[in-house]
Amino acid sequence: MNERRLRQVLLATTPPDEIGAQRRAWRVTRTAFSEREPTPWPIRNQRPIAAAAIAVAVLAATVSPPGRAVLDGVRDAVGTEKVVVGVPQARPAPFTPPTSGRVLVAAPTGVWTVAADGARRKLGSYAEATWSPQGRFVGVSKQHQLSALTPKGVVRWTISQPRIRHPRWAPSGFRVAYLSGSSIRVVAGDGTADRRLDGAEAVAPAWKPGEEHVLGYIGKGGRVNVVNTDSGAVLWTGSGSAAAQQLDWSRDGRRLVTAARYGSGFGLTVFDGFGRRRQFLLFPGRFVQFALSPGGRELALIRRAGPRSELVTVDIDNLRRSEVVFSGKGRFSDIQWSPDGRWLLLGWASADQWLFIRSANVSKIKAVSSLRIQFDPGGAGRGAFPRIEGWCCPKQG
């Protein structure tokens, strides 16, 4: 082998569309660089800087007396000043969701369901939850335990593994995927045949709609893996990021979307069914969560931008088509579509409110306040803001 000639040939080899690739890569690199916040060098003996006062913000142009009462009553102390109000005249309790389906909630007191008529039921002292496809069961987890419950809280089965997080029930109803420590595992829907699939980052996995037992997850090192969990076959892998924060499929299973932190912003990546990366776009702000619409190609995401949070809708066929639907002071915590795709449920932790936002007409907002105490009856309601784990099923399963 003439090694000198080999070197010459390798040097002379032109990868396809080198110039175009270089331009594209530079655009992405430049954007990531411009949005990064350089980490300041530590300064010795620097005194802590006192938190600045944050102004109170009100969404409505006018505030009625009841709204003013809400203003006075709602507090979320950040730093040294009282801050943040949500939508005035929010209903304190009880409330009914504006459309059919049942909401699954994880609160400090445990996992709850909220029925279409507003009835709340506590299922037990669990940390996370996932609906089965028709809402016939709820997968719940806490620490080292994964269980399947009926919607009335009756335990059907339980398994034990270390550090269980992010259970996800497959669309078929016959598999549950979950993280255990730094591994991803799959168990049958009846609690049998629990086995380890692979090493994984701490990102919730997502089952592919329409294909039996195909799972997407973020593997060790950040690669996106799509695997048939029954055969173990790796269907495709995609470049990902160790800073990945979420992945999920479109409802037709034809697109896989991931979100990852990049510098001070975040990037959304859209893969097609063959694992080809179709789109990548950087967004400013700190990523919190996204939810893909039931009907089509729309994605709702929430991000933090300084002292404010924003709810943004994005077209996953063209990530550049996005719109800020709603914004407010403080922290938005959760976003979920209604089963019929007509409403968005937004958790506003700083205001202790849920907002049901009519997705087609954003001027229609139904607000519910005092969520912490609603899921802590008899308590002081000072714990963590309840987390929306799912919104399922127009009809009772």
Next chain:
Amino acid sequence: MGPEPARDSYRERGPLERGRSYTKRAMAGLRRDERAWIRGAQAGSLSDLEALFRAHWPRAYRAAYLVVHDGAAAEDIAQESFLAAIRALDRFDRGRPFGPWLHRIVVNRAIDWARARALRAEVGDGALAAVGEHERARDGFSPPVVAALAALSPEHRAVIVLRHLLEYTPGEIAELLELPRGTVNSRLRRGLDELADRLEGDGW
């Protein structure tokens, strides 16, 4: 010094001219400039980042392409590797050379991708394999040696690219890939032997 206003310098200056030398002497000069670029980029200078990008991205892309033999995947790998560099920029030790650090990420990701692709072919996913073939056909002209390289295992391709394109010594390759030096030497020898067999009769 704050970040400079963004501008599309590729419109002004065009992409990197071809034929940059990768000789040892040229690399020594590059090393001096590189420390200044890294220092400037850490301070927020976009032009210094651009200089770093121009100096290193083309080789990263070429190395990825020669390992995975797929243009889209190579672009993906090179871009993601550079973004990883941006994320770690503030912690980067200017005393270390940037190239090996970047190439380690690029080549390891390329190996992972190539292995995963080989596994898809083994499990008989005909549709995916057909897509891959179509993409390779669209990649344009491949000299026989590049086609022969693509027929080697990802591990053999990687050491050959690191040795004969990026000019790392076997010891440096061992450090980059966290392999014993003997393994690197063995893979180089077998890889080159297999290349020679495949190219027999083509004047190699």
